[in-house]
Amino acid sequence: MKDINIVFVNYLMKDDILNAVSSILKDIAGASCDVQITVADNSENKDGIKEELATKFPQIKYVNSGGNVGFGKGNVVGFKDTPARYYFALNPDTVIPENSQTIERIIKFMDANPKVGCIGPKMVNVEDNSLQHSCYRFDLPSILIKPLKQMNFDRKYEWVKKHADRLLMKDFDHNETMPVDWVLGAAMVVRKEVTDAIGWFDERYFMYMEDCDWCRVMWENGWPVYYVHDIVITHKHERASAKVPGVFKAFIKNKLARIHFYSWLKYMWKWRGNHKYYAY
Numbered sequence: 186m187k188d189i190n191i192v193f194v195n196y197l198m199k200d201d202i203l204n205a206v207s208s209i210l211k212d213i214a215g216a217s218c219d220v221q222i223t224v225a226d227n228s229e230n231k232d233g234i235k236e237e238l239a240t241k242f243p244q245i246k247y248v249n250s251g252g253n254v255g256f257g258k259g260n261v262v263g264f265k266d267t268p269a270r271y272y273f274a275l276n277p278d279t280v281i282p283e284n285s286q287t288i289e290r291i292i293k294f295m296d297a298n299p300k301v302g303c304i305g306p307k308m309v310n311v312e313d314n315s316l317q318h319s320c321y322r323f324d325l326p327s328i329l330i331k332p333l334k335q336m337n338f339d340r341k342y343e344w345v346k347k348h349a350d351r352l353l354m355k356d357f358d359h360n361e362t363m364p365v366d367w368v369l370g371a372a373m374v375v376r377k378e379v380t381d382a383i384g385w386f387d388e389r390y391f392m393y394m395e396d397c398d399w400c401r402v403m404w405e406n407g408w409p410v411y412y413v414h415d416i417v418i419t420h421k422h423e424r425a426s427a428k429v430p431g432v433f434k435a436f437i438k439n440k441l442a443r444i445h446f447y448s449w450l451k452y453m454w455k456w457r458g459n460h461k462y463y464a465y
Contacts, residue, residue, distance in 0.1 A: 188218040191273040192263030199232040201277040208281040225263035227253045257386030257395035276371035278421035302379040302408025305368025306416040318353040319369040320412040325460035327352040365412045370396030394448040
């Protein structure tokens with residue numbers, strides 16, 4: 186069994202994935218851990234990624250997801266293809282910093298903390314290494330505000346900003362490792378014992394909120410989720426669902442904004458009457 190299976194879900198993001206894969210291979214060069222890198226292709230090879238991987242990185246496993254099945258299901262296809270002690274969902278638009286031994290340190294952290302179900306690293310912006318907020322709360326006021334935050338209403342209305350800041354955990358020192366309610370699905374590591382006990386991403390979410398939901402199930406089943414401040418990954422983090430300003434314009438013109446809203450509704454219905462928070 187592999188130590189870790191790192192899965193990228195591709196939907197016409199070939200260049201980003203090739204760049205991300207290259208950064209991981211540099212990171213694990215000489216490492217003692219047994220790593221599988223998997224590309225789960227939701228675009229049915231429309232961008233030619235299968236051939237590019239075979240030519241440039243033949244050790245990378247390519248898996249056809251069978252169409253655009255969504256973020257969560259695409260990851261699960263990749264996870265199930267290669268059993269591992271740890272499963273790492275990683276966005277295509279990420280880069281592992283050079284000389285950081287990030288993958289090895291992730292494995293060592295999980296090995297040293299067997300009661301932790303899931304971790305998320307610190308995420309920083311590509312341009313200037315400034316902090317991206319990648320850990321969140323899911324108490325009711327925080328979750329209620331999420332669609333408005335996604336449409337940048339926190340920049341217009343102070344009452345939205347107040348609750349959005351709580352959602353983003355802006356009141357705590359991000360240079361500290363600690364339990365959090367949930368971590369961003371762009372980079373989350375989950376141990377096999379968790380998937381054996383509770384299963385995978387809920388595939389009812391096509392995209393968005395599946396990370397929040399999965400972490401919620403972990404907490405409900407006694408598996409804490411941690412933010413790890415000294416494991417750092419760079420991330421472009423283009424919020425495509427927020428590109429069209431305004432609630433009604435975004436809903437009409439932006440398909441991803443509609444998907445985000447529908448996922449939020451599914452989450453609210455699934456967890457109705459149970460909006461406590463666990464960590465901080």
